[in-house]
Amino acid sequence: MGYLNKVAEFDPVVWRERVLSRYAGSTSKDKNASSARLMKDLTAISSLIILTDWCLSREISIKYKRMINGQYSPDDRQISLSSSLSPEKCVYVLLHEIGHILVGTASGSQERYSMGWAQAFHPTIKRTVQHRLDILEEEFDAWNRGAKLATKLKLKIDKTAYGLMRAKCMKSYVMWAARSNNYDGPIITNKEMKDEQE
Numbered sequence: 001m002g003y004l005n006k007v008a009e010f011d012p013v014v015w016r017e018r019v020l021s022r023y024a025g026s027t028s029k030d031k032n033a034s035s036a037r038l039m040k041d042l043t044a045i046s047s048l049i050i051l052t053d054w055c056l057s058r059e060i061s062i063k064y065k066r067m068i069n070g071q072y073s074p075d076d077r078q079i080s081l082s083s084s085l086s087p088e089k090c091v092y093v094l095l096h097e098i099g100h101i102l103v104g105t106a107s108g109s110q111e112r113y114s115m116g117w118a119q120a121f122h123p124t125i126k127r128t129v130q131h132r133l134d135i136l137e138e139e140f141d142a143w144n145r146g147a148k149l150a151t152k153l154k155l156k157i158d159k160t161a162y163g164l165m166r167a168k169c170m171k172s173y174v175m176w177a178a179r180s181n182n183y184d185g186p187i188i189t190n191k192e193m194k195d196e197q198e
Contacts (some may be wrong), residue, residue: 010052010062015045015087038157051094054153057078062102063096069169072097074104091157092165095146102145103138118142132177137189139173 019041026034055062061076064083070093071080079097081090143166150157 010048010064012045012049015048016042019045019087037116041087043156044091047091047150047157048087048094050155050177051091051098054149055098058101069093070097074101088158089165090163091155092146095150095157095162096142096169097146098149099142099144099146100138102149103141129177135143136170136173136177139170143170181196 019038023034023038044126052062059077061078063078063080065080067080067082069082069085072078073080079094081093081097085093147159147162150162
């Protein structure tokens, strides 16, 4: 999906054309596997349309760019998603980022995660175990809220694949949380994420 390095917003027509083009280029012996992948991708694109509309109706923009997975910026009311994700994985990451929005608007979230992401740049707090635990808790909650939204919106998602994506992403946070209090590096490196996406 390298074309998304140039396209910043979701265009379902472009996404469908790319998926259909990839399917048309598959060899005859790959047709069964390609056909299954085609159906998953088209279903995911339909889910992306629903999720994009959900976000836009709440004045939350979605941008695609070169990055690892995704991120929600509450100040900008913008979700950024990796342009290299498959449509299916894009749905899962978008659900997770929307989960952050839902967790953040929940009653009591300010107190519940007060030492988490809100303190990510505080030079002392960001090195504490409490900070890491609050982030872990919020990350788990965001994945769970995303799954609940998928059910509410009647999205057709592969729950096993969603769980695997959650596990791969959460693994990096758990590893980060277990590191030394003096660690100040990234939560996950580009190489680790590339390995996880394969």
